[in-house]
Amino acid sequence: MPTEPRSDTGGAVVSAILIGVACLVIWDSMSYMDKDSAVFPRTFAGVLIVASAAYIVKWLLGRGEAGPGADTGSLPRRVLLVGIMLGGTMAMPWIGFIGAALPVFAALTLVAMYDPWTRFRVLVYPLIGIAIVLGFFYLFREVLQVPLPTGDLFDS
Amino acid sequence: MAGLEHLLAALTPINLAFALFGVVAGTVIGAIPGLTATMSVAVLVPLTFAMPTSSALILMGAIYTGAIYGGAYSAILLNTPGTPSAIATTFDGYPLAKKGDGDYAITIACLASVIGGLVGALALMTLAPPLSQVALAFGSVEYFWLAIFGLSLIAALSEGSLLKGVAGGALGLLLSCIGVAEVAGDVRLTFGLQTLLSGIQIVAALIGLYCIPVLIDLVAQPGHHLQVDSGSRGFRLGEAVRYLWGDKINTIRSAVIGTVVGILPGAGGSIASLVSYSEARRTAKPGQAYGKGEPGGIIASESANNATVGGGFIPTLVLGIPGTPPDAVILGALLVQGVRTGPSLFTNQGEIVYTFIWGLILATILMLPTGLFIGRYAYRTIITLPKALLVPAIAFMTIIGSYAIRNNISDVIIMIVLGGLGWIIGRFGFTASPIVLGLILGPIAESGFVQAWTIGTATDDRFGMFFGRPISIAIIVFTLFTLLSPLVLARLQKIKEQAHAD
Numbered sequence: 310m311p312t313e314p315r316s317d318t319g320g321a322v323v324s325a326i327l328i329g330v331a332c333l334v335i336w337d338s339m340s341y342m343d344k345d346s347a348v349f350p351r352t353f354a355g356v357l358i359v360a361s362a363a364y365i366v367k368w369l370l371g372r373g374e375a376g377p378g379a380d381t382g383s384l385p386r387r388v389l390l391v392g393i394m395l396g397g398t399m400a401m402p403w404i405g406f407i408g409a410a411l412p413v414f415a416a417l418t419l420v421a422m423y424d425p426w427t428r429f430r431v432l433v434y435p436l437i438g439i440a441i442v443l444g445f446f447y448l449f450r451e452v453l454q455v456p457l458p459t460g461d462l463f464d465s
Numbered sequence: 466m467a468g469l470e471h472l473l474a475a476l477t478p479i480n481l482a483f484a485l486f487g488v489v490a491g492t493v494i495g496a497i498p499g500l501t502a503t504m505s506v507a508v509l510v511p512l513t514f515a516m517p518t519s520s521a522l523i524l525m526g527a528i529y530t531g532a533i534y535g536g537a538y539s540a541i542l543l544n545t546p547g548t549p550s551a552i553a554t555t556f557d558g559y560p561l562a563k564k565g566d567g568d569y570a571i572t573i574a575c576l577a578s579v580i581g582g583l584v585g586a587l588a589l590m591t592l593a594p595p596l597s598q599v600a601l602a603f604g605s606v607e608y609f610w611l612a613i614f615g616l617s618l619i620a621a622l623s624e625g626s627l628l629k630g631v632a633g634g635a636l637g638l639l640l641s642c643i644g645v646a647e648v649a650g651d652v653r654l655t656f657g658l659q660t661l662l663s664g665i666q667i668v669a670a671l672i673g674l675y676c677i678p679v680l681i682d683l684v685a686q687p688g689h690h691l692q693v694d695s696g697s698r699g700f701r702l703g704e705a706v707r708y709l710w711g712d713k714i715n716t717i718r719s720a721v722i723g724t725v726v727g728i729l730p731g732a733g734g735s736i737a738s739l740v741s742y743s744e745a746r747r748t749a750k751p752g753q754a755y756g757k758g759e760p761g762g763i764i765a766s767e768s769a770n771n772a773t774v775g776g777g778f779i780p781t782l783v784l785g786i787p788g789t790p791p792d793a794v795i796l797g798a799l800l801v802q803g804v805r806t807g808p809s810l811f812t813n814q815g816e817i818v819y820t821f822i823w824g825l826i827l828a829t830i831l832m833l834p835t836g837l838f839i840g841r842y843a844y845r846t847i848i849t850l851p852k853a854l855l856v857p858a859i860a861f862m863t864i865i866g867s868y869a870i871r872n873n874i875s876d877v878i879i880m881i882v883l884g885g886l887g888w889i890i891g892r893f894g895f896t897a898s899p900i901v902l903g904l905i906l907g908p909i910a911e912s913g914f915v916q917a918w919t920i921g922t923a924t925d926d927r928f929g930m931f932f933g934r935p936i937s938i939a940i941i942v943f944t945l946f947t948l949l950s951p952l953v954l955a956r957l958q959k960i961k962e963q964a965h966a967d
Contacts, residue, residue, distance in 0.1 A: 319893040320629065327632055334639055334654060343649030345919070349911040350642045350653060353903075357635035364628040374626040374894060382685025390684045391677070391885045394860055398877045410861060417857035423687035424851065434854060441858055445865055453500075453508050455869045 317373030324361035324368075331357040389420045405460025407446060414438040471816065475523065475823035483516075483524040484828040488835050491531025492538075496843065498545045498672045498866045502532035502734075503790040510798045518802045519817050523824030525798060529791045530582050530774045530828055533734055534836055537574040537767055542567055542847045543859060545676035549668060550734025550770035552901060553742035555675055557755060557762030564758050567848070571840035572705040573760045574767045575833060577716060580709070581768035582829035584720035585727060585775025590822045593779045593811065599728050601784070605920070606930055609913030610940040611729070612906040615736055617944050618743040619899045630899045637903020638910070640665050647908065648915045660875040669867040669876040670883055670904050674897040676863050677884020684856050689848065700837050705760075712761050715745050716768050723769030727776025733789045734770035735905050741769035747947055775825065782806050782818060 331354040338347040338354075367373060397413035418434055449455040474480075487509075494505035506529050513521035536551030541558035554574065561570040588596060603611075619634040643654045644664025655661040709716055719741035726737035745765035746755040755762050777788030778795075785806040787793035799806060804814060811818055847855070867880040887897050921930030931937065 317893065320626075320895075323890050323893045323895060324629075324632065327636060330636070330639070333656075334642075337654050337656070341646075341649070341651040341653065343646075343651055345915050346646040346649040346651035346653060348918070349907075349914065350639055353635045353638040353642075357632055357639065360628050360632040360635060364626065364632065367628065374629070382682065384685070386684045387681045387888075390681060390856070390860070391881060394864065394881050395878065398864060398874060398881065401877075402874055410864075413864075414857045414861055417684075417860050418853045421684045421856035422853040424853065430853075437854055438857065441861065445861065449865055449869055453504075453869065456872055457865075457868070458874070 316371070317368060317375040320373055320375065321365050321368040324364045327361045328358050328365075331355070331361070386420050390417065393417055393420065401458045401460075403461050406457040407442065408460055409458075410442045410446070411439065414442055471819035472823045474519065474816070474820040475827055480520055480523050480820075480824055481827065483520050484527045484824055485831055485835070487524045487527025488531040488828050488831050489839070491528040491533075492535035492832070492836060492839050494528075495532030495535025496538040496547045496839075498539050498543070498547055498676060498863055500532075500866060500869065501548045501668055501790075502529055502536070502550065503794060504869070505529075505532040506791045507794045510794060513798055514801060518799075518804060519820040519824065521798065521802060522795075522817070522821035523828065525795050526774070526778075526821060526825040527828035527831075529795070530578075530771060530825065531832060531835075532791075533770050533774060534575065534578040534582075534767070534832055535839075536770075537578065537763075538571065538840060538843045539676075541570045541574060541763070542843060543676060544679045545859075545863070546671055548734070549671060549905065550738055550773070551766065552671060552735055552905070553738040553766035554763055554770075556742065556766075556898065557757070557759045558766075560756070560758035561760065561763070566758070567844050568841065569701045569705060570760070570763055571844055572701050572837060573708065573763050575836035575840060576702075576705055576709050577719075577764040577767040578771040578836065579829055579833050580716055581720040581723055581771035582774055582832065583826060584717070584768075585724045585772035586822060586825045586829060587775070588724045588772075589775040589778050589782075589825070590819070593783050596724075596728055596776075596779050599725065602936060603729050604934070605913045605916035606934060607913075607936045607940065608729075608909055609917055609931075610937050610944070611736070612910035612913060614940055614944045614947070615739050615743075615906045616902060616910070617948050618739055619902055626894055629894050630896070633895050633897075633899035634903040636895075637900035637905075638907040639903075640670070640900070641904045641907025642911070647912055660878060663871065663873060663875060665879055665883075665904065666867075666870055666873075666876045667904055668870050669880040671901060672863050672867055673880035673882070673884035674887040674901055676859065677881060678888040678891055678897070680856060680860055680863075681885070681888045683852065687852070689852075700841060702837070708760050709764065712764055715748075715761050716764050718744060719765040719768035720772040723772025724776035726769070727773030727788050728779050730780060730786050730788055733777075734773045736909075737769040737773045737776075738766040739902065739905075741765040743947060747950065771829070778825075782810055 334350050334354040338350050341347045393413055393416045397409045401409040415438060418438060446457065450457050490509065491505050494500045495502060506525055509528050510525065513524055532548060533550050536546055536548030537554050537558065539545045539547040540551040540554035541562050544555050544559040546552045546555055558570045558574065616634060619630045643661050646653050722741040722744065723737040726740060742762060742765045745761050749755055753759050753761055773789055777792045780786045780788045781792040781796050787796050796806065804817065863880065864877050867877045868874065870876060891897060917930050918927065921927035
């Protein structure tokens with residue numbers, strides 16, 4: 310029985326999730342036509358199960374090793390950052406690269422803004438954002454010949 | 466052999482201009498997350514078709530060497546390896562930058578890159594034919610053991626908990642299995658999702674796992690991204706030179722490792738930098754804190770990855786087997802130019818080859834002033850740019866960079882999702898580096914393992930296949946030594962301390 314208070318419950322929860330992921334891998338590997346395709350994922354799913362289970366046992370014995378934990382800071386801004394990036398990327402095939410990149414840049418500027426909005430910032434920041442987006446658009450599309458999405462909505 | 470006439474041929478104003486342009490263009494492209502050295506060479510190759518062969522080679526070599534170095538900027542300043550070769554540069558480069566020594570880290574990286582690049586180029590000039598035989602001695606099983614040796618670095622990279630590091634490494638190996646299996650063609654671990662069908666692109670995953678968590682933390686709080694020091698401190702060149710001189714064994718050893726790994730087809734700069742980082746960490750002097758901003762970590766990574774440039778050209782030119790992916794592109798360009806690679810290249814077309822090698826040496830030397838100058842500009846930009854512009858600019862670069870690798874929106878989505886998940890599990894001590902290590906080494910380990918297993922089965926000697934070949938045995942012994950020596954040394958130290966106490 311543990312004699313010390315259990316630390317790093319989050320680490321144990323992640324370990325349990327990883328065991329679930331490893332089981333999913335083993336289940337998926339049962340459907341492969343060629344057994345050579347299954348050897349590697351099964352082996353390392355096994356390693357993942359053993360390492361994660363060993364960590365849970367360690368945690369149960371009160372010897373968990375806590376990670377850095379959540380530092381202070383704005384959770385809504387964090388979530389917004391990921392959401393805006395993801396939303397903009399998913400919208401790109403429909404509204405095109407520029408159509409998605411400019412609103413994403415503007416939204417992320419608002420999310421990352423901690424200083425007061427002065428007249429200078431209101432005027433200059435959008436201009437810099439437009440310059441960066443258009444500059445990279447030109448570099449990738451014209452110089453590097455990357456076929457950036459044009460947007461299904463505008464293709465007719 | 467590599468006489469003065471070839472040096473003079475390389476020293477023409479036009480060749481020098483190409484070398485300078487190549488280094489600058491390569492450095493800038495390599496610094497952008499997602500734009501790899503392969504891509505920078507591939508994009509600029511068409512420019513070389515109308516050029517004289519030696520000038521074309523000099524330009525391509527300069528772009529390549531510049532791009533490998535350029536990857537260090539974003540690794541140090543943004544915790545995002547600009548190219549996969551710079552992955553180990555993040556381990557100490559970013560912590561050093563966070564302490565306010567980003568300028569120093571960039572200068573160290575520049576000096577180490579120049580030294581590594583010169584060692585690789587000199588090996589190419591003097592030892593190419595004998596060293597090319599190393600590439601032929603490596604079979605599938607040796608690649609498997611080399612990947613396992615790389616994975617042993619997990620022990621060193623696991624901050625806090627080794628078990629979490631092992632779990633992270635296994636997770637990375639499983640992530641590398643997603644998509645169509647290279648060996649047998651089965652569709653694996655996609656669970657019906659089209660997005661996962663093309664697998665996880667390594668560079669996109671690197672950007673996600675390293676850069677997105679930095680962005681997530683950056684946006685959450687006011688204040689500067691990196692610690693800002695008041696006043697100008699110049700390039701801090703003297704300080705960096707003194708450090709490199711004090712750590713010269715690490716510098717040279719890493720360059721030699723980079724050269725040898727560069728010779729192995731398919732291994733590349735990422736493995737070279739990881740192996741040399743592992744060695745630097747294993748042989749750390751007391752007081753050196755690798756993983757917490759130790760300049761020796763940057764030296765190991767940057768010296769090794771730039772040495773792969775010269776090393777990779779050895780099998781490319783002597784055997785016609787590209788040592789690294791950019792070498793494959795350059796090999797294609799050489800064929801267009803009518804150059805016949807092979808053992809006789811150095812005698813039949815010595816004029817072209819030695820002029821190119823001198824050009825590569827000149828480009829590497831040119832990297833010192835240009836690298837220091839561009840690095841200083843990049844550092845000043847990062848520390849002075851307001852957060853409200855820095856965050857969207859980096860986020861935008863990660864999106865466009867991930868997309869450009871395969872022109873695939875799925876890669877961008879995977880990059881962002883992996884980054885978010887990486888940030889969450891990172892809070893609980895599951896760090897990104899072991900996962901990335903598994904992702905990078907997974908394909909090499911798997912194809913080596915399955916091929917060796919198949920050959921072993923066909924010859925009815927699986928044990929001999931895996932454990933009976935001399936190079937395999939050497940790598941296994943070295944792996945065990947790397948894993949066990951810290952434990953044995955710690956034990957001996959404890960016994961010694963107990964004896965003193967008694």
